Amino acid sequence: MKHLYNNTLGELVAFLQEEFQEPAFRGRQVFEWLYRHRVTTVEDMTNLSKTLRSRLAETTQLQTSREMTRQTSQVDGTIKFLIGFQDGVSVETVLMKHDYGHSVCVSTQVGCKMGCTFCASTLGGMIRQMTAGEMVEQLLYSQRHLDLKGDRVSSVVLMGSGEPMDNYDETMRFVDILHEPDGLNIGYRHITISTVGLVPGILRLADNPRPLTLAVSLHAPNDELRSAMMPVNKAYPIAKLMEACHYYHQQKGRRISFEYALVGGKNDRLDHARQLAALLKNLPCHVNLIPVNYVPERNLTRTSKDQITAFRMELERLGVNATVRREMGHDISAACGQLRAEHMMQT
Incomplete structure (x- = not known):
């Protein structure tokens, strides 16, 4: 059966024209029912004829998922859906409230094969890719929750389980569906694509006309340390990664975000900060320092608050714009993939 959420507006219009000989405006009506009214069944699309609704119900599907559980932070209201x-299979998506609005973190794969040593998403490896429609479904759980408050999702980050560049085509289809003015109308500039450093994907995104935001998970300032923490560095070492990042900036004229998870005793010394500053010299960027989340299977040590402050101040002294990411949902299963990993152990 055809998954309606897996279609851009143009594809949905073409589908109704070709399969049911319906005029173009019917496809727009269906699209608006999906994303403006956010119905969960074809029967709710009341301005369609009963015959068309019956035929759509027989040949298409909307909801292919269910909410298995959710955790709500009592500290900041962050909600994590499983x-x-x-x-x-199951994936996580997270709804977060900021001063500037609500953001949703979406998973692009079930699990992950990148093998980063500090991440819960890689536990159990990668099972399969998410389709664009399945990514849309993840986001709609958050949007329907916000509908109850008369609010909306204002930004999206693809930083959940999985590597978006390893699922590039479906990821681009997903952002096009979100961007459509007749639907959720989320601007490309408010969508962030995060990568562990897949250079071909960064180069492809650089040549892509969509003005998306790029976030690179760096986490170490030299090849020896990064290869130990992130196996992807053996295929795409830092020199190649930085070359791709410079090309991205040249093509887009946009600042790049670098994610740097501070792990106690591994990558959090001041000399690491100096190496990082030298690496990022002459590249307009911003560094997000992330106190590593505790993952039982990883047994990592969290960098002290004083050391985190010292690391940030050293970067700023050397001319690198850096902030410590505000911890959200730390009283629930905060690490990416942790709620899913807990569920898998229980079942």
């Missing part, structure tokens, strides 16, 4: 799909 979403289950028909084939038995």
